[in-house]
Amino acid sequence: MAAGNPIDPIHQFEISKIADIQIGGLDLSFTNSSLFMVFALSATVMLFLIGLSRRSIIPNRMQMLSELSYNFIANMLRDQVGDQGRAYFPFIFSLFMFIFFCNFIGLIPYTFTVTSHLIVTFAFAGLIFIAVTIIGFVKNGLGYLRIFYPSGIPIFLAPLIVPIEIISYLSKPISLSVRLCANMLAGHSILKIFAGFTVMLGFLGFAPLVFLVVLYALETLIAALQAYIFTILTCIYLNDALHPDH
Amino acid sequence: MKILVQIFILLLSSHTIFAAEGQGSTGLPQMDITTFPSQLFWLVITFTILYIFMWRVVIPKLSTTIEERKDKISNDINEAEKFNSEATGIHEKYEEQMSSASQNASTIISESKSQMNEYFENLKLENEKKIEEMIKKSQEMIKSREKESINEVRNATLETVKEIIVKYLDKTPNDDEILKKLN
Numbered sequence: 001m002a003a004g005n006p007i008d009p010i011h012q013f014e015i016s017k018i019a020d021i022q023i024g025g026l027d028l029s030f031t032n033s034s035l036f037m038v039f040a041l042s043a044t045v046m047l048f049l050i051g052l053s054r055r056s057i058i059p060n061r062m063q064m065l066s067e068l069s070y071n072f073i074a075n076m077l078r079d080q081v082g083d084q085g086r087a088y089f090p091f092i093f094s095l096f097m098f099i100f101f102c103n104f105i106g107l108i109p110y111t112f113t114v115t116s117h118l119i120v121t122f123a124f125a126g127l128i129f130i131a132v133t134i135i136g137f138v139k140n141g142l143g144y145l146r147i148f149y150p151s152g153i154p155i156f157l158a159p160l161i162v163p164i165e166i167i168s169y170l171s172k173p174i175s176l177s178v179r180l181c182a183n184m185l186a187g188h189s190i191l192k193i194f195a196g197f198t199v200m201l202g203f204l205g206f207a208p209l210v211f212l213v214v215l216y217a218l219e220t221l222i223a224a225l226q227a228y229i230f231t232i233l234t235c236i237y238l239n240d241a242l243h244p245d246h
Numbered sequence: 247m248k249i250l251v252q253i254f255i256l257l258l259s260s261h262t263i264f265a266a267e268g269q270g271s272t273g274l275p276q277m278d279i280t281t282f283p284s285q286l287f288w289l290v291i292t293f294t295i296l297y298i299f300m301w302r303v304v305i306p307k308l309s310t311t312i313e314e315r316k317d318k319i320s321n322d323i324n325e326a327e328k329f330n331s332e333a334t335g336i337h338e339k340y341e342e343q344m345s346s347a348s349q350n351a352s353t354i355i356s357e358s359k360s361q362m363n364e365y366f367e368n369l370k371l372e373n374e375k376k377i378e379e380m381i382k383k384s385q386e387m388i389k390s391r392e393k394e395s396i397n398e399v400r401n402a403t404l405e406t407v408k409e410i411i412v413k414y415l416d417k418t419p420n421d422d423e424i425l426k427k428l429n
Contacts, residue, residue, distance in 0.1 A: 052304065
């Protein structure tokens with residue numbers, strides 16, 4: 001097996017260097033991961049450049065697409081956070097578009113899924129966690145600590161509730177990052193395994209092929225859904241930081 | 247989520263099996279710490295570019311476009327409402343005029359009808375009077391003609407009788423006597 005095991009589902013997640021870059025002893029090489037980050041970036045930029053190139057009152061298709069995504073995220077932010085969330089809209093919008101395109105580009109065979117690497121999703125989740133915590137303390141002062149002790153709970157339950165709340169708060173970035181990463185990793189691995197079965201079984205391969213087609217549709221849904229979930233959870237955390245009372 | 251975690255674990259174990267007979271790579275690529283700096287570095291670069299692009303280019307343009315459209319639509323709706331109210335006003339006026347015109351027409355019709363009736367009634371009465379008068383006149387005429395003719399017959403008879411008397415009796419008779427005898 002020279003080119004690796006045909007059903008090695010992990011092979012697709014391997015990172016290979018394209019250009020070797022070493023700065024200050026750190027390996028900052030341009031890898032296939034970086035390439036697909038650039039692809040996701042360019043896809044977003046292309047979508048909006050084309051969508052915004054001929055702006056008109058009656059939108060054409062690409063303009064419609066860009067406006068739909070804009071309205072989608074704007075409504076999500078308004079519903080979850082309210083008008084105070086406006087300042088964070090560029091970040092939320094960029095986050096959604098980046099994860100969305102990373103997930104979708106990863107569905108194309110022989111591509112690399114940036115979001116299947118825990119470090120990438122954890123970087124986002126960690127950034128969101130730190131930012132939300134800072135925003136919470138800046139907007140509410142020490143009153144932000146109230147989120148660890150929800151109102152209406154008897155005082156004798158506090159020793160029980162407060163640690164649980166603290167743990168759940170601290171586990172937010174982990175759950176957020178693992179959810180996205182695990183979904184991508186598992187989905188793509190299963191796709192790869194069934195694709196391998198299809199090849200290995202020859203004529204009988206149509207059975208896993210049918211399953212593969214169904215699974216691919218499911219993965220397409222999951223790619224969009226996970227980008228949505230990641231974004232909406234970010235909005236919810238942001239809302240907690242801005243309104244810790246409820 | 248539970249299922250996903252199970253698959254995750256399964257994949258981890260399956261990979262070690264495949265890796266044993268495969269390329270001999272160690273563990274998940276996700277756990278390879280040496281790739282982290284590069285991934286983070288390029289993530290920061292690409293995402294920062296994306297963020298600045300979205301913040302500076304996309305969102306201002308899109309929001310102005312959407313605002314412009316909203317304004318245009320609301321303006322158009324306002325204008326349409328104005329026109330609509332104007333149109334309903336005109337329609338109401340038209341209806342009013344129509345109803346007043348039809349009322350006028352009906353009064354004119356009824357008036358002319360009554361006038362016509364009166365006229366015909368008068369005409370009828372007049373004609374009846376005239377006819378009665380004419381009948382009276384002709385009756386009178388008939389009566390006078392009757393008298394005249396009677397007188398004429400009488401005179402003619404008188405003359406005839408006179409002449410007869412003169413011829414055959416050779417006497418000049420008195421008219422009164424004859425008249426007395428004739429009657």
